[in-house]
Amino acid sequence: MIREMMDEDLPVILGMEKELFPENPWPEDQYHYELHENPFAQVFILEKDGRTAGYADLWILYDQAQIANIGVSKEFQRQGCGQELLQHCIREAVRLNCENITLEVRIDNTPAITLYEKNDFINAAVRRNYYEDGTDAYLMIKPLGGLEYDDNTGN
Numbered sequence: 001m002i003r004e005m006m007d008e009d010l011p012v013i014l015g016m017e018k019e020l021f022p023e024n025p026w027p028e029d030q031y032h033y034e035l036h037e038n039p040f041a042q043v044f045i046l047e048k049d050g051r052t053a054g055y056a057d058l059w060i061l062y063d064q065a066q067i068a069n070i071g072v073s074k075e076f077q078r079q080g081c082g083q084e085l086l087q088h089c090i091r092e093a094v095r096l097n098c099e100n101i102t103l104e105v106r107i108d109n110t111p112a113i114t115l116y117e118k119n120d121f122i123n124a125a126v127r128r129n130y131y132e133d134g135t136d137a138y139l140m141i142k143p144l145g146g147l148e149y150d151d152n153t154g155n
Helices: 007-020 028-036 081-095 110-118
Strands: 002-004 041-048 051-061 064-072 100-106 122-127 137-143
Touching: 002 081, 007 028, 007 051, 007 064, 028 041, 041 081, 051 081, 064 081, 081 100, 081 110, 100 110, 110 137
Parallel strands: 064 100
Antiparallel strands: 002 041, 041 051, 051 064, 100 137, 122 137
């Protein structure tokens, strides 16, 4: 089940951030900003068996969407959770008539790049020194223009 993130989810999400991104986890104040101040943010939680399996932060900027952050707990990786979260973000972007959806990904994050390419994202550019440790990122984009959202099926 995917639902909106709430303040009560933050302890688990912050723990996952440290587990997944030990060099540069998002701090608690960033999540507070996303949940309460960023008018463009939609933050989601994926639950499996009553436990938090992953999360995604999607920004809708008029006719553009950007996945600002996405993560799946190591315990739930390789079980389709990343695909489920990514598809949810894509469906939301289509539902809101976005022309494109973009994201940045570390150039050394092969599993994530493979997932994005499987979902028709293309590598559009390299963002040099994008991360605090100096690692580059790929800017990946998926065109959405012309795709339609079905209110009846949610697809």
